[in-house]
Amino acid sequence: MNLIEDLKDYLGFAVAGNFAGHLNAAGEADEFSIIKTKEEGAPKGLFPFYIKGHNSFLGTYPLCDDIILTHEREADNLQIEAEVALICDFVYEDDKVVDIIPKYFSAFNDCSIRVQNGNKLSTKKNWGAKTKGISQDIIPIDDFSENGILSKYHIASFIKRDGIVYDYGTTCSVKSYSYFFHKLKNWMVDMLNCQEDCGPLEELGQFLKYAHSAKGIVIAAGATTYTDFGKKNFLKKGDEIFVYVYNANAHSFQDIMNDMCGMDTYLGQCSKLHQIVK
Template structure:
C-alpha cells in the first residue's frame, strides 16, 4: 500500500541519518548512484524538481476530479430516493439545494399541523444552522412522514371515502370494468367505498389489525405502486372530489341527505388487473398511498344548476422519462351522466339500498360499523382517457398531474407551459387546483 511504503521509507531515512550510515531500502544503496547513471548537474536539479512538482500536482488534480465525480454520482436524488424526493421538491421550490426552518413551518401550515413545526425544525436542524440539505432530510424522513400522516388524519377526522363508478359514458368499458353497453348508459353503475375509518370509540386488541378499508389510503405527493400478488395495469383516474356532510335520520337507520362543502382534484388510482379481486373496492385501496387529493380545494355554497360547479373542468397529464403526455380528455364536470342534486340524491339512495351483488358491496352497514362518519370525500367519476392514457399504464417513477380548473378563468384549460410548471410544484394558476404525485 502507498501509505505503508511511504512510512517505511521515512523510517529508513531517519535510522540512516541517526547512525550516519549509507541509506539502504530494499537492499538498494540510495546514497551511491548506479554506475550506469550519470550524476545530475546542478542546473538540472531545479528542472527535475519542477517536473516532479507538476507531475504530482497533475496526479493530485486527477484524483480529486475522479473522487468528485464519484461523489456526484452517489448523491441521493429521485432515482435513489423517489419518495423523499417527491416531498423535498415541494419544499425546495426554488431549487436551491437546501431548505430553511421557515420552509418546514410552511409545510406544517399547509397540513394544518402548526403544532409540529417547532419539533420538526429541531429534529432536522438541531444546531440552528437554518440550512437543511437533502441528505439530512432523508435521514430524518420518518419524522416528516409522521407529521404529514398526523395532518392528513386530522383533516379526515370522522370522514369516509366513497366513489361513483361509471358516471361518464364509456369510461368503465375503457377501464375494462364493463362491456360496450356502458357507452349508452344514462346513469352511474354503483358506488363503492375506498376508506372507512375505524370505530373511534372502541378500544380492543382486535383494533390493532385494521380491516382492508380501514387502511388510510390518501396522500398528496406519492402513490405507492401496488405490491399485491398479481396486481398490474395501474391507471390514474382523474376525478372531481366532493366533500359533503352526511346527515342521518334521527334513528340513524338511513342517510337523510348530503350537504356539499368543497371540491378538489382527486386521483382515484385503480388496479385494472388483480388476481382474486371479487369486489371493485379491492382494486381501489391497497394500503397507504392508494389515492391522491389536492391540498387546495374550492369552497362551494351549492350544487345546483348555475352554481360554481357548472364552470369546472377536469384534465390530467403524465410525465415519463422527462416527457409529458396528456392522459385524459379535457372534460367539463357538468357532462357527468348524473350531476347537481340528482347525483346527490342518487348517491343517498345507493348508500341506503345498494346490495352485495357482483362487484358491489353494501355501504350503509360499513358506515354504521365506523360509528356513522359525519363527512365524506366522494370521487364523482373519472373521465375518458386519451389514446395515450388508454394504452399506457403507470410505472414506478412516473409522475401525474390532475387539474380541476374554472373555465371562466382558463377557457382552454392549462397551457403546456403551465403544466410543466405544475410538475415542478409551482403553485397552481389562479382559477385552478392541482394534484401532483410521483409513483414510488
C-alpha cells in the first residue's frame, strides 16, 4: 500500500481549535473570537486542506511523507502542527454525510502559514505540493472509543536544527483533545453538513459535492500546543521535522528521543513522520 498515492482520492479536512491553548499559541485566537460554539472548549470548526478536482488551490494535493517544500515562503512564518490523522470511510446519502468511520490513524503535520491576512484559514494550510505531512506508518483502529487502542497514544514533535534537537510541540495524550472518539465523530458529521461561512471558516456544503467520487476522508484532529521554542521559531530550509504518535504504555519518551537521535530503537507501536524542509 502506498498511502501517499492512495490518499489522492480522499477529501482532506482538519479540526480547528481542538487543543486548549493552541489558537492562542498560534496567534489565531483573535480571528476565531467571532465564532460561537455550542459549549465552552468545543473546537471552532472544520476547514478543508484538499478537495480533489476543486478549481482552486484546494485541488493541489499537498501530502508528503519525507519533505516539506516552502515554495520560497519562509517569510510567511511556517510552523509545524503535530496532530493525529484519522483515515476514514464515510457514508454519504441525499447530499449529506451521515456517518464517518475512522479506520486507521497516523502521525500528521498540518504545516501552516502564520501571517495574519484576514483570509480564510484554508488559504494558510495548502500553498502547494508537498506542504503537509503524513506518516506511512498507519495503525488500524480497533475501536474508536475510550476502550480502544488510540486512548493509549501520545503525540510528540521536534525539530532538529544545525544538529541540535528541540521540543517543538508539547507532548500530549490523544485523550487531551477537547473532542475525540464518538463526541468528535458526531461533531464532524454535524459540521460537514451544517457549518456556515463565518470569519476564517467556510461553509462546507460546497465541498460535499466532491464526496461522490471520494474514497474516504482524512481528518486532521487538531494540533497540540507549542513549547516556547515552537512559538518563536519558524521553519527554515534544512530543518528536520519529527512527529511521533506512540503508545505510551509500550514506549517511553526516552525511547522516542533515542530514535530521533539515531539510536537503534524498536518502536513497534508508533507512527513516525520525518520530513526535511526544502
